[in-house]
Amino acid sequence: MAPVTVGISIDIYEKRYPGHAGAKPVTALRNLRASVTPGEFCVITGPSGCGKTTLLNIVAGLDRNFVGALHFEPIPAPRIGYVFQNPRLVPWRTVRENIALVLPNQGGSAELDALLTEIGLADAADVYPTRLSGGMARRAALARAFAIAPDLLLMDEPFLSLDAAAADRLRSLLLRLTSTRPVTVLFVTHDLTEAVGLADRILVLSPPPGRVVAEMPITLPRSKRRDPDTLSALRAELGGLTDHPVAPELEDGWDTPG
Amino acid sequence: MTREGPTAWFPASLAGRAASVLSLLAIWEAAAWFAHSRLFPGAGTVLATLVDEAMHGELLHHLSVTLARVAVAFALAMAVGTVIGIAMARSRAIDTMLDSGIVLLLNLPALVIAVLLYVWLGLTETALIAAVTLSKLPTVVVTLREGARTLDRDLADMAKSFHLGSWRTLRHVSLPQLSPFLLVASRTGLALIWKIVLVAELLGRPDGIGYAIQIFFQLFDVRRLMAYALAFVAVVLAIEWGVLQPLERRLTRWRR
Numbered sequence: 001m002a003p004v005t006v007g008i009s010i011d012i013y014e015k016r017y018p019g020h021a022g023a024k025p026v027t028a029l030r031n032l033r034a035s036v037t038p039g040e041f042c043v044i045t046g047p048s049g050c051g052k053t054t055l056l057n058i059v060a061g062l063d064r065n066f067v068g069a070l071h072f073e074p075i076p077a078p079r080i081g082y083v084f085q086n087p088r089l090v091p092w093r094t095v096r097e098n099i100a101l102v103l104p105n106q107g108g109s110a111e112l113d114a115l116l117t118e119i120g121l122a123d124a125a126d127v128y129p130t131r132l133s134g135g136m137a138r139r140a141a142l143a144r145a146f147a148i149a150p151d152l153l154l155m156d157e158p159f160l161s162l163d164a165a166a167a168d169r170l171r172s173l174l175l176r177l178t179s180t181r182p183v184t185v186l187f188v189t190h191d192l193t194e195a196v197g198l199a200d201r202i203l204v205l206s207p208p209p210g211r212v213v214a215e216m217p218i219t220l221p222r223s224k225r226r227d228p229d230t231l232s233a234l235r236a237e238l239g240g241l242t243d244h245p246v247a248p249e250l251e252d253g254w255d256t257p258g
Numbered sequence: 259m260t261r262e263g264p265t266a267w268f269p270a271s272l273a274g275r276a277a278s279v280l281s282l283l284a285i286w287e288a289a290a291w292f293a294h295s296r297l298f299p300g301a302g303t304v305l306a307t308l309v310d311e312a313m314h315g316e317l318l319h320h321l322s323v324t325l326a327r328v329a330v331a332f333a334l335a336m337a338v339g340t341v342i343g344i345a346m347a348r349s350r351a352i353d354t355m356l357d358s359g360i361v362l363l364l365n366l367p368a369l370v371i372a373v374l375l376y377v378w379l380g381l382t383e384t385a386l387i388a389a390v391t392l393s394k395l396p397t398v399v400v401t402l403r404e405g406a407r408t409l410d411r412d413l414a415d416m417a418k419s420f421h422l423g424s425w426r427t428l429r430h431v432s433l434p435q436l437s438p439f440l441l442v443a444s445r446t447g448l449a450l451i452w453k454i455v456l457v458a459e460l461l462g463r464p465d466g467i468g469y470a471i472q473i474f475f476q477l478f479d480v481r482r483l484m485a486y487a488l489a490f491v492a493v494v495l496a497i498e499w500g501v502l503q504p505l506e507r508r509l510t511r512w513r514r
Contacts (some may be wrong), residue, residue, distance in 0.1 A: 090430065
């Protein structure tokens with residue numbers, strides 16, 4: 001694998017959803033500017049409905065209907081692994097077949113087996129997705145994204161709706177996987193603890209129409225963030241940054257302590 | 259169509275099927291015995307006639323001609339109907355443009371279509387195939403349009419973001435979602451098509467089961483009429499049990 005990976009410069013003037021069946025058009029993003037450096041683990045957070053998923057879909061190239069510009073450097077068309085909020089596995093293919101599906105050569109089995117083992121799916125490789133637990137299905141989605149050796153990894157609240165222990169195990173797994181591979185990560189979450197635990201840098205979006213209202217680099221090594229006091233201090237700092245743009249009625253969308 | 263769960267089909271349902279077929283034959287035989295008429299032969303007589311006609315008569319010739327027509331019309335209606343149905347689901351313009359034509363065809367009796375095409379194209383093979391295909395086409399279109407409208411957008415986005423390309427997306431993501439609709443269209447299609455083929459043969463062709471039935475009708479030869487019909491029913495049942503149902507089990511084996 002080449003040690004070079006990809007940086008992104010995002011400059012979205014406006015992203016609107018047209019009104020359907022009498023509904024009013026919605027402006028999801030406006031004047032959103034951000035740049036992500038190669039190899040960075042960038043977490044995007046913000047209140048519900050601030051356009052976090054929309055932003056990922058634009059970066060993924062799924063949504064080209066926006067006003068603005070998006071540039072990748074130095075790789076103009078990076079390989080992108082997308083981990084969606086729901087695993088989105090194809091139900092009529094086994095875990096292994098799901099991963100092989102996205103590989104250009106349908107998957108050399110030795111490499112794929114090594115990845116499955118690394119991600120803890122070796123025993124579930126030939127199982128259909130309907131029989132997987134939530135955690136295992138997330139692992140499969142993670143394996144699929146890593147199988148293509150991505151330059152850029154997009155993650156949209158991938159550990160939502162898992163119990164705390166399972167989500168923690170998956171976060172450690174994710175950090176292990178990214179630390180041994182040259183990959184840039186764009187990770188969306190509304191969970192501030194998750195954000196400060198994972199990020200090199202956190203971008204805070206405003207209520208809709210979303211734009212970047214604050215950023216917070218985290219230089220402390222991840223091993224030192226495990227300490228509860230450090231974690232809550234970082235969280236408080238991030239909370240201070242996010243207080244300002246958050247209207248009181250939108251605070252429900254945030255993970256509150258306790 | 260209701261049936262037992264996919265795990266319970268063998269051998270219990272095989273025995274069940276045999277019992278159901280045998281009891282039908284028994285009721286038939288008993289009814290014929292009570293009727294005691296040349297115009298209502300029993301199961302045994304008809305089966306003997308069937309074997310005799312297959313060995314020494316023209317049954318196999320007429321049967322193969324009819325089956326070939328069924329196969330061609332079925333394949334045409336399924337292929338064209340699937341393409342049109344998916345196109346209508348994906349494009350509002352195409353849907354609006356073709357919808358009234360589909361409603362017209364759905365409600366036009368097969369008999370009218372067959373007579374008109376025989377008038378316009380002569381009593382030809384082409385006219386028969388066209389008439390049968392057109393009679394079946396609208397139900398395939400409507401079924402596949404419904405199916406294509408339910409295609410999962412999330413999976414389509416997944417396929418797009420991982421650059422699966424249109425062929426692999428169609429083959430591995432879209433078609434499996436459409437397979438229940440294709441199966442429904444096949445089932446109802448087979449039943450509908452062979453009925454229409456017989457009518458069209460009776461009206462304007464010099465061979466096939468429909469033609470033979472017409473001859474036996476004119477001769478009041480109920481014994482052979484029933485033998486020919488039975489041969490056809492046996493073939494259709496064999497397709498249902500031997501092809502469609504195993505195919506359905508194969509396609510749905512990923513479900514728990």
